[in-house]
Amino acid sequence: MILVTGGLGYIGSHCVKQLKKQGEEVIILDNLEFGHLGAGSGAKTYIGDIRDTDITRKIFKENDIEAVLHFAAYTSVGESVQNPQRYYKQNVAKTIALMEVMNEFDCKMMIFSSTAATFGEPKFVPIDESHPQNPKNPYGASKLMVERIMKDYESAYGLKSIALRYFNASGADPEGDIGEDHTPETHLIPIIIQQALGQRDKITVFGDDYDTPDGTCIRDYIHVNDLAKAHLLALKALRNGHATDFYNMGNQTGFSVLEIIKAVEEIAGVKINYEIGPRRAGDPAKLIATSDKIEKELGYKADFPKVTDTIATAWNWHKKHPHGYEDKY
Numbered sequence: 052m053i054l055v056t057g058g059l060g061y062i063g064s065h066c067v068k069q070l071k072k073q074g075e076e077v078i079i080l081d082n083l084e085f086g087h088l089g090a091g092s093g094a095k096t097y098i099g100d101i102r103d104t105d106i107t108r109k110i111f112k113e114n115d116i117e118a119v120l121h122f123a124a125y126t127s128v129g130e131s132v133q134n135p136q137r138y139y140k141q142n143v144a145k146t147i148a149l150m151e152v153m154n155e156f157d158c159k160m161m162i163f164s165s166t167a168a169t170f171g172e173p174k175f176v177p178i179d180e181s182h183p184q185n186p187k188n189p190y191g192a193s194k195l196m197v198e199r200i201m202k203d204y205e206s207a208y209g210l211k212s213i214a215l216r217y218f219n220a221s222g223a224d225p226e227g228d229i230g231e232d233h234t235p236e237t238h239l240i241p242i243i244i245q246q247a248l249g250q251r252d253k254i255t256v257f258g259d260d261y262d263t264p265d266g267t268c269i270r271d272y273i274h275v276n277d278l279a280k281a282h283l284l285a286l287k288a289l290r291n292g293h294a295t296d297f298y299n300m301g302n303q304t305g306f307s308v309l310e311i312i313k314a315v316e317e318i319a320g321v322k323i324n325y326e327i328g329p330r331r332a333g334d335p336a337k338l339i340a341t342s343d344k345i346e347k348e349l350g351y352k353a354d355f356p357k358v359t360d361t362i363a364t365a366w367n368w369h370k371k372h373p374h375g376y377e378d379k380y
């Protein structure tokens with residue numbers, strides 16, 4: 052059985068659905084702080100916090116957990132700068148509590164959601180796994196700390212983990228059942244779509260004076276189902292005895308904010324109302340990843356290499372569910 056922490060959130064829920072499609076038995080642990088009951092694809096669900104060892108012990112006692120896919124975390128870079136304590140506690144201390152129970156129950160495999168933010172300001176692009184990690188904010192630092200813990204726990208306890216460092220997760224389940232529903236929403240594609248649907252008067256582009264062809268920031272958008280696919284491959288690798296390892300997850304192509312706006316305009320058939328605002332502190336001009344390593348070592352190949360296909364799945368979800376999941380009402 053596979054335990055998915057944060058399985059009612061955006062990326063976790065897409066992994067749950069794909070795991071179930073592959074015939075895996077899945078259990079979700081989510082405290083519903085940001086998750087949605089409607090996102091669980093019918094998997095057995097425990098509502099609780101990963102820090103609560105009463106509930107994690109209960110889960111491990113009641114179920115034979117072979118591996119943990121660990122998504123549960125706080126995810127806002129800006130908030131982590133304002134309130135680092137909240138991030139180190141949530142993303143580091145609570146992960147240690149979870150891994151302690153894994154050790155207690157001899158659970159030896161974990162797949163961890165890491166991030167592009169562990170790299171900080173890029174020295175070169177595309178960013179590969181040899182790129183120095185020098186996070187510029189507590190969010191990135193909290194994830195890098197867990198990467199370090201993974202190495203030490205493998206040496207000391209034989210707990211093998213794979214960290215997948217996502218660049219910009221985007222898109223939605225192509226069947227339109229689950230998708231991205233964050234409050235507040237901070238991700239570019241859903242924000243533009245909200246404007247396309249008339250839910251926002253306008254959107255702000257943070258800076259158009261970067262050293263990029265159109266002056267706006269360039270990011271690498273990876274489809275959420277491709278991330279799910281990578282998790283399945285990582286699970287297979289761990290089952291085959293793969294050691295603790297780290298993989299960057301991007302599409303090796305960058306798109307500027309204005310290019311993404313244009314792509315949404317074409318897919319939605321509406322003009323987006325946007326204004327240019329000041330730069331946001333700490334935004335690198337360009338973040339692009341190479342996924343060569345996971346392609347070569349684990350046989351990963353993206354199903355959604357084209358950003359327009361990714362945006363189309365997001366548009367499909369938002370059009371079908373303009374207010375997201377219904378559990379908010």
Ligand SMILES: NC(=O)c1ccc[n+]([C@@H]2O[C@H](COP(=O)([O-])OP(=O)(O)OC[C@H]3O[C@@H](n4cnc5c(N)ncnc54)[C@H](O)[C@@H]3O)[C@@H](O)[C@H]2O)c1
Binds near residue numbers: 056061062233
């Ligand atoms: N979205 C991205 O572009 C992106 C990029 C890089 C890394 N990540 C990482 O991927 C993971 C998932 O991100 P997401 O966008 O799906 O976030 P999300 O907020 O949609 O999902 C996180 C889920 O975890 C749950 N959760 C949070 N803290 C918990 C706790 N202490 N106990 C139990 N449940 C808890 C929330 O209720 C939510 O359902 C995170 O670890 C994030 O740092 C995301």
